[in-house]
Amino acid sequence: MTAVARSWGRLTLAGKILFTVIPILLLLTAGLVLVVVLFGKPIVDFLAANIWLVRFIVAASAVLLMSVPTAFLIIYMEMKVIALMNLRIGPDRVGPFGSLLSVVHGLKVLMKEDFSPTGSDRLVFTLAPVVVYMSAVMSLLVLPFAPGLFGADINIGLLYLFAVGGLTVVGLLMAGWSSFNKYSLLGGLRSAAQVVSYEIPLTLSVVGLLILTGTMSLNQISLNQAGWFTNWYVFQQPLGALIFFIAATAEGNRTPFDLTEADSEIVAGFATEYSGMRFGFFFFAEYVNVFIVSGLFVALFLGGWNAPIAWPEAWAIHLTFDPGSTGMGLLFALLLVPPILILALAAPFYVGRSSLPWWQALIIGFVLFNVLAIVVVGGWAFISLDWVAGLLWFLGKTYLFVFTFVWMRGTLPRVRIDQLMGFAWKWLLPASLLNLFVTALAVIVINPR
Amino acid sequence: MSNLWYIAGFLFAGVSFVFLTIGAAWLISHRNPGDVHKGLPYESGIDTYGDTHGRFGLSFYIYALLFVAFDIEVVFIFLWAIVFRDLLISGFISMLIFVGILLLGLAYAWRKGVLEWR
Numbered sequence: 001m002t003a004v005a006r007s008w009g010r011l012t013l014a015g016k017i018l019f020t021v022i023p024i025l026l027l028l029t030a031g032l033v034l035v036v037v038l039f040g041k042p043i044v045d046f047l048a049a050n051i052w053l054v055r056f057i058v059a060a061s062a063v064l065l066m067s068v069p070t071a072f073l074i075i076y077m078e079m080k081v082i083a084l085m086n087l088r089i090g091p092d093r094v095g096p097f098g099s100l101l102s103v104v105h106g107l108k109v110l111m112k113e114d115f116s117p118t119g120s121d122r123l124v125f126t127l128a129p130v131v132v133y134m135s136a137v138m139s140l141l142v143l144p145f146a147p148g149l150f151g152a153d154i155n156i157g158l159l160y161l162f163a164v165g166g167l168t169v170v171g172l173l174m175a176g177w178s179s180f181n182k183y184s185l186l187g188g189l190r191s192a193a194q195v196v197s198y199e200i201p202l203t204l205s206v207v208g209l210l211i212l213t214g215t216m217s218l219n220q221i222s223l224n225q226a227g228w229f230t231n232w233y234v235f236q237q238p239l240g241a242l243i244f245f246i247a248a249t250a251e252g253n254r255t256p257f258d259l260t261e262a263d264s265e266i267v268a269g270f271a272t273e274y275s276g277m278r279f280g281f282f283f284f285a286e287y288v289n290v291f292i293v294s295g296l297f298v299a300l301f302l303g304g305w306n307a308p309i310a311w312p313e314a315w316a317i318h319l320t321f322d323p324g325s326t327g328m329g330l331l332f333a334l335l336l337v338p339p340i341l342i343l344a345l346a347a348p349f350y351v352g353r354s355s356l357p358w359w360q361a362l363i364i365g366f367v368l369f370n371v372l373a374i375v376v377v378g379g380w381a382f383i384s385l386d387w388v389a390g391l392l393w394f395l396g397k398t399y400l401f402v403f404t405f406v407w408m409r410g411t412l413p414r415v416r417i418d419q420l421m422g423f424a425w426k427w428l429l430p431a432s433l434l435n436l437f438v439t440a441l442a443v444i445v446i447n448p449r
Numbered sequence: 450m451s452n453l454w455y456i457a458g459f460l461f462a463g464v465s466f467v468f469l470t471i472g473a474a475w476l477i478s479h480r481n482p483g484d485v486h487k488g489l490p491y492e493s494g495i496d497t498y499g500d501t502h503g504r505f506g507l508s509f510y511i512y513a514l515l516f517v518a519f520d521i522e523v524v525f526i527f528l529w530a531i532v533f534r535d536l537l538i539s540g541f542i543s544m545l546i547f548v549g550i551l552l553l554g555l556a557y558a559w560r561k562g563v564l565e566w567r
Contacts, residue, residue: 015477052451059455060462110474113481118488119501130467137463141455152455159527160456180501181490193509196516203523210530272491277474281467418566421512425564429519429555433548436526440544444537 007111059151063140068106071287075102077399078287078406085410106280114276117180124178129274129281131171136288138164143295144219146305146390158216161296162203165251168289169195172260172270175282179273187269190417191260195251197421201428202247205240208439209233209300218296222304229308234301239435241301243428248293250424253286255409259417294401295394302397305390342369511563515555522551 011019036043047054076091076099083090091098116122139161141151154160169192176188212233213221225231234241250257261269271282298304346365349356381388415423490497526544533540558564 010479011477012479015479018473018476056455056458060459063459064462064466110470111478112474113478114471114475115487117490119490126471129471130464133467134460134463137466138456138459141459151459152452154452154456159524177502179490182492182497182501184490185501185505189505189509193512197512200516200519200523203520204526207523207526207530210527211533214531214534216527216531267491267493276478277471280474281471421508421566422564425515425555426559433552436530437541437545437548440533440541443533444541 010111059141063137063151067137067140067288068284070291071284072102072106074287074290074402074406075105075283077402078409081403081406082410085407106284109280109283110277112276114278117273119180120273121178121180124174125273126278128171128175128178128270129278129285131174132168132285133281133288135164135167135171136285136292139292140288142218143292144222144299144304145295145394146387149387149391150219153217153219156216157218158206158210158221158300161218162199165289165292166195166199168285175270175274179270181273183266183268183272184270186266187260187272190266191253191270194253194257194259194420197424198247198250198257198428201243201424201432202251204429204432204436205243205247206300207432207436208237208240211436211439211443212236218299218304222299222306225303226306227310229303232301232303232306237301237435237439239431240439241297243432243435244301245297247424247428248297249405249408250420252289252293252405254290254405256412256415257420258414259420262414290402290405291398294398294405297401298394298397305394307389307393338369338373341372342366345369345372508566511558515558515563518551518554522548 008016079101080090080098091101094100094104116125142154142157142161144150144153172191172195173188176184176186176191179185209221210216213224215221221233225233253260259265261271266272271279274282342362342365344365345368346361349364350358350361378388382392383389490501492498525547529536529540529544536543
């Protein structure tokens, strides 16, 4: 209670007003939506006629609301996984297994003082994190999460993704230049040189894949890889996949290529002078970029949302259960099944251990019932809704790659900058061109149309 | 055409999301002007010395130039890769010549020692 009171006392007057006004506004908005749904027939008709507007609003808010929790999850993953690799315990205080620590970090960053140093270019200093985060969010637009679940299916999707992703370097350079700090300037220039150098192998490594697919739409590329896992492009483009993975690591400024924020050399690179929420957006953007890069690798080379095994049509399970057909019985089932199941699940614990009080047995029963309900409902959705299955496969593969990035951070040392630049121009660029021409020759010889 | 609206709409949504969050943080966070030293750039504890936007390595500039040449190439190669199935041999040979000229430039830069970081 004292902590809450102290935080409240620290707020500015505007903050106190805002904290009281925002909940009231949220309640008012909820009421307004209810009124519109109930009585606003012309508005509902208009939205029904322009369904793309509804789809856009849903997609944009879903992507924006998803991006920050994704960053939280990856930050927690990084703290915990690296801690376990270093034989430390890692975060274990806030939430179960410390899983809410990154959320607390986010809230702390939101409440911190947002300070612009003297001599900095205020406007550019503020715009830099906006550009960086915007490029991250706009990349999420074309990522195919599941069949039919994507922001937009753009026919030049891959080119758009590289173009928007390349905007990051503008933001980093803006941050480095406007901070009026030698460390920031060095960090910004390093990131510009590094990202710009690795952009070439990154874009050239997928050209072989483009020859095979004949389309740049990520959704179409995912569709092409349906069936058994041997259809995944990683088996036809192993060199391209390897180059893409290395270059993507460098693009995201991740270890072993994190020269831009090498804390033993240039403090925090371009983010040295940043504080508060403007720093927070740099921080979030880095982790959203890790997610995007992993998701892009999965969509291009690892089959996107396709399961590794193609179920024969004869084995397919069709659950045709219509909840509406049961009528009033459904209502009774919803009312009666949870209490009965909770009691049934709690009984063995109460009977088996005499020292257990009845209310603890009930809590165990409740938790077990929830697990059971999630498994049953999730299993039903996984089998009968293909977008749920696709989303789970996509996220599973993506987080496998996020884990690989975290693993690399826990294992590999940082490279020197001359090794970094030489590797891009002397090895990756010729290798990606070789991959391109070998693929082209193979297509000419075999011509697998 | 609607894809263009999607991109423009996402641009607007993303930028306004960041601005709204930064604005909310600006409203709820406490502020303290501090003294002169608070605004000084952090350079490991000593006061800043010399011109910050002064001189920095020429290597950055040369890599940027190389990047421009190869990035334009990438735009052409992407379109070439999409229609490659219709061109086959003729497309392969013309792209070999095109990339060969660029590789000559890279070899020249390599020979001159530009790719060595100094």
